[in-house]
Amino acid sequence: MFKIVDKKQLTPLIYSLWVEAPRIAASAKPGQFLIVRTGENGERIPLTICDYDTEKGTVRIVVQIAGVSSNKICHLDVGDCLTDVAGPLGKPSDFMEIPEEDLKGKRYLFVAGGVGSAPVYPQAKYLHERGAHVDVIIGARNKDLIIMEDEMHNVCTNLYICTDDGSKGEKGVVTLLMERLGNKYDMCVAIGPMIMMKFATLTAKKLELPITVSLNTLMVDGTGMCGACRVSVAGKTKFACVDGPEFNGYDVDFDEALRRQTLYRTQEQQANSEAGLEFRR
Amino acid sequence: MANKIDRVPVREQAPKVRATNFEEVCYGYNAEEAQLEASRCLNCKKPRCVDACPVGINIPAFVHQVLDGDFKGAYDTISQDSSLPAICGRVCPQETQCEGSCILGVKGQPVSIGKLERFVADYNQEHPEKDTSEIQYSEAHHNNFRERIEERRECIRQMRSGFVKREGDAAVKVAVIGSGPAGLACASDLAKLGYSVTVFESLHKTGGVLTYGIPEFRLPKKAVVEKELDKLKALGIKFETDVFVGRTVTIDELMDKEGFKAVFVGTGAGLPLFLGIPGENLNGVFSANEYLTRNNLMQAFSKESDTPIFRAKKVCVVGGGNVAMDAARTALRLGAEVTIVYRRTEKELPARAEEVHHAMEEGINFQLLTNPVEVLGDENGWVRGIRCIRMELGEPDESGRRSPIPIQGSEFEIETDALIVALGTKINRLIADTTPGLETDRKGRLLTTETATSRKGVFAGGDVVTGAATVILAMGEGRKAAAAIHKYLTES
Numbered sequence: 001m002f003k004i005v006d007k008k009q010l011t012p013l014i015y016s017l018w019v020e021a022p023r024i025a026a027s028a029k030p031g032q033f034l035i036v037r038t039g040e041n042g043e044r045i046p047l048t049i050c051d052y053d054t055e056k057g058t059v060r061i062v063v064q065i066a067g068v069s070s071n072k073i074c075h076l077d078v079g080d081c082l083t084d085v086a087g088p089l090g091k092p093s094d095f096m097e098i099p100e101e102d103l104k105g106k107r108y109l110f111v112a113g114g115v116g117s118a119p120v121y122p123q124a125k126y127l128h129e130r131g132a133h134v135d136v137i138i139g140a141r142n143k144d145l146i147i148m149e150d151e152m153h154n155v156c157t158n159l160y161i162c163t164d165d166g167s168k169g170e171k172g173v174v175t176l177l178m179e180r181l182g183n184k185y186d187m188c189v190a191i192g193p194m195i196m197m198k199f200a201t202l203t204a205k206k207l208e209l210p211i212t213v214s215l216n217t218l219m220v221d222g223t224g225m226c227g228a229c230r231v232s233v234a235g236k237t238k239f240a241c242v243d244g245p246e247f248n249g250y251d252v253d254f255d256e257a258l259r260r261q262t263l264y265r266t267q268e269q270q271a272n273s274e275a276g277l278e279f280r281r
Numbered sequence: 282m283a284n285k286i287d288r289v290p291v292r293e294q295a296p297k298v299r300a301t302n303f304e305e306v307c308y309g310y311n312a313e314e315a316q317l318e319a320s321r322c323l324n325c326k327k328p329r330c331v332d333a334c335p336v337g338i339n340i341p342a343f344v345h346q347v348l349d350g351d352f353k354g355a356y357d358t359i360s361q362d363s364s365l366p367a368i369c370g371r372v373c374p375q376e377t378q379c380e381g382s383c384i385l386g387v388k389g390q391p392v393s394i395g396k397l398e399r400f401v402a403d404y405n406q407e408h409p410e411k412d413t414s415e416i417q418y419s420e421a422h423h424n425n426f427r428e429r430i431e432e433r434r435e436c437i438r439q440m441r442s443g444f445v446k447r448e449g450d451a452a453v454k455v456a457v458i459g460s461g462p463a464g465l466a467c468a469s470d471l472a473k474l475g476y477s478v479t480v481f482e483s484l485h486k487t488g489g490v491l492t493y494g495i496p497e498f499r500l501p502k503k504a505v506v507e508k509e510l511d512k513l514k515a516l517g518i519k520f521e522t523d524v525f526v527g528r529t530v531t532i533d534e535l536m537d538k539e540g541f542k543a544v545f546v547g548t549g550a551g552l553p554l555f556l557g558i559p560g561e562n563l564n565g566v567f568s569a570n571e572y573l574t575r576n577n578l579m580q581a582f583s584k585e586s587d588t589p590i591f592r593a594k595k596v597c598v599v600g601g602g603n604v605a606m607d608a609a610r611t612a613l614r615l616g617a618e619v620t621i622v623y624r625r626t627e628k629e630l631p632a633r634a635e636e637v638h639h640a641m642e643e644g645i646n647f648q649l650l651t652n653p654v655e656v657l658g659d660e661n662g663w664v665r666g667i668r669c670i671r672m673e674l675g676e677p678d679e680s681g682r683r684s685p686i687p688i689q690g691s692e693f694e695i696e697t698d699a700l701i702v703a704l705g706t707k708i709n710r711l712i713a714d715t716t717p718g719l720e721t722d723r724k725g726r727l728l729t730t731e732t733a734t735s736r737k738g739v740f741a742g743g744d745v746v747t748g749a750a751t752v753i754l755a756m757g758e759g760r761k762a763a764a765a766i767h768k769y770l771t772e773s
């Protein structure tokens with residue numbers, strides 16, 4: 001069983017959990033994700049890896065309550081167990097293949113949307129520790145969805161924050177900041193809601209900035225078995241779970257990916273209302 | 282004479298009733314029915330059924346033990362060669378194996394070997410301690426067979442003494458990757474030999490295709506699969522779920538850091554094939570793997586489950602194998618009107634005869650000699666239908682089956698809300714990619730010689746070597762690998 005050893009509420013809807021999972025802690029790399037299940041009737045849901053501690057044998061996940069399953073996870077306390085944690089799944093980030101000495105001085109721009117800060121953190125940390133120049137933009141609808149600000153500060157050179165309603169940082173969306181910062185980077189990495197990654201990619205294209213996105217598609221097993229996560233990348237069908245989750249943003253058919261995310265929306269909304277959960281979409 | 286009677290029919294749920302539930306379709310034989318059916322066996326001198334069984338079960342011996350009323354003995358006989366009789370009795374393609382070669386089948390109906398195997402397994406599951414030798418025989422003609430039964434028993438005793446001897450060293454650890462049929466058969470033999478066996482499974486439940494793929498109505502999970510797995514646990518086999526070998530831990534790490542002296546790879550052929558036609562990523566197109574996994578592993582048919590499943594009014598399934606039948610009959614039970622689209626004729630359907638028969642009885646429509654060429658979507662990107670083309674059969678291809686050829690200008694549309702693709706699977710290359718020295722062919726299948734891979738101490742069997750095949754073939758390969766591993770460990 002996967003015992004929760006630490007739990008913090010980051011915002012009204014977002015929680016951070018450290019979980020005992022020694023095998024995963026020993027093998028996790030930036031860019032990879034987990035499948036988590038809670039309870040005997042629980043759904044398998046993909047969650048990004050926010051951090052890992054090889055010595056303690058623990059991994060950190062950050063969960064936003066967005067439906068029945070994430071609500072169940074966030075209602076567990078320290079000492080409780082997640083029924084299943086499988087991973088690390090997917091391929092590690094591309095920069096993991098670059099020799100460490102070549103990372104020194106490379107310029108990276110990360111764009112994190114909402115809980116996207118969680119998967120951005122280990123990537124920024126890895127690059128920052130190896131001497132890369134790392135700038136991070138965190139954007140969200142409002143201040144209640146901005147997380148990990150202090151931790152992010154420690155792993156980047158410049159941190160920019162914006163909210164749609166101006167309740168924290170600059171008022172506006174991430175693409176405005178991207179345009180202002182311009183093309184002074186070797187690489188951009190955007191992780192967040194699909195719609196944000198779509199527009200971040202359009203902006204990056206305009207700036208002629210290469211961009212990697214991490215796709216949060218529907219998944220069941222996460223090991224390549226079901227194909228629920230398939231996306232069109234450069235006109236070819238790929239599985240986000242085994243071929244990704246990170247892809248060249250220029251090649252991704254975002255409109256298809258956005259549409260495929262809505263497959264079970266009716267059932268999800270019904271399940272949420274039965275559980276007394278309400279969300280703004 | 283004993284053999285002049287017809288095959289004893291097996292009791293089943295009525296088609297109209299079972300189309301609305303997930304309970305098992307077939308009830309199986311009771312003791313009297315089984316003994317009567319067993320009496321039909323001619324006890325051939327050269328039993329062709331044994332040769333046709335991928336794991337070589339001594340079929341005449343167990344059948345005559347059934348006739349004898351010695352159900353426990355029959356179970357022991359089967360257990361010599363099969364670790365999962367309750368499962369094989371239900372899912373083996375008997376018509377092309379044991380029953381297909383039964384001499385009675387030449388002029389009439391073969392002995393119902395699959396149903397007898399299932400009866401023996403279920404009976405022993407329900408009566409674990411009871412000595413069944415005291416049971417009264419329901420048929421007098423048993424005497425005719427007494428002598429031969431004695432011979433068979435002697436033969437069994439010899440086989441058993443050769444096999445059950447615990448020659449393996451309990452301090453030697455063997456890792457089995459994948460808890461499907463190949464892995465379970467391999468683990469079972471190795472554990473019986475005395476090795477310390479750990480089975481690694483990537484999903485949260487063990488059983489592989491037995492758990493995620495084959496539906497409840499054909500293979501009950503709690504009553505059959507879990508019970509069979511419990512028996513393997515009782516042999517001392519350790520199971521570790523949520524371990525995706527290649528990502529969570531590599532084969533190198535298992536051997537170098539965790540001290541496993543040999544590894545068996547039985548990871549199957551897990552990646553679903555899609556059509557390669559326009560519209561395959563529209564909302565409402567699913568792989569059979571996804572549809573069945575949601576329903577079987579995740580129990581999405583139940584209100585209690587948190588996992589959703591797409592509920593469509595009309596469903597088309599493309600493919601003609603067991604998986605296509607399973608997906609179609611699952612969709613039917615979830616309330617859909619279902620059509621199977623297959624490019625050859627009924628004769629070429631690769632599914633078990635019983636599954637095709639059941640599907641037809643339950644009211645599944647068959648569009649044969651038909652192949653989809655495009656998935657049609659509405660303005661929001663949801664499936665509204667498929668465009669198909671009629672086919673005709675041409676010359677036999679390399680598989681010996683007549684290859685289907687499209688008839689020009691015969692295109693037509695079928696209205697549907699969902700399309701389930703059951704065209705087979707391919708191999709996940711993860712294990713090969715993360716294990717230096719492991720060679721594969723172009724399709725990613727692991728290359729083996731007598732189950733040994735190109736990497737010392739690493740063996741493989743089942744779909745990961747053969748490409749998609751059947752439960753029993755995978756089990757047979759798993760057993761061969763266990764013997765090869767034993768040889769390797771004792772000689773190295």
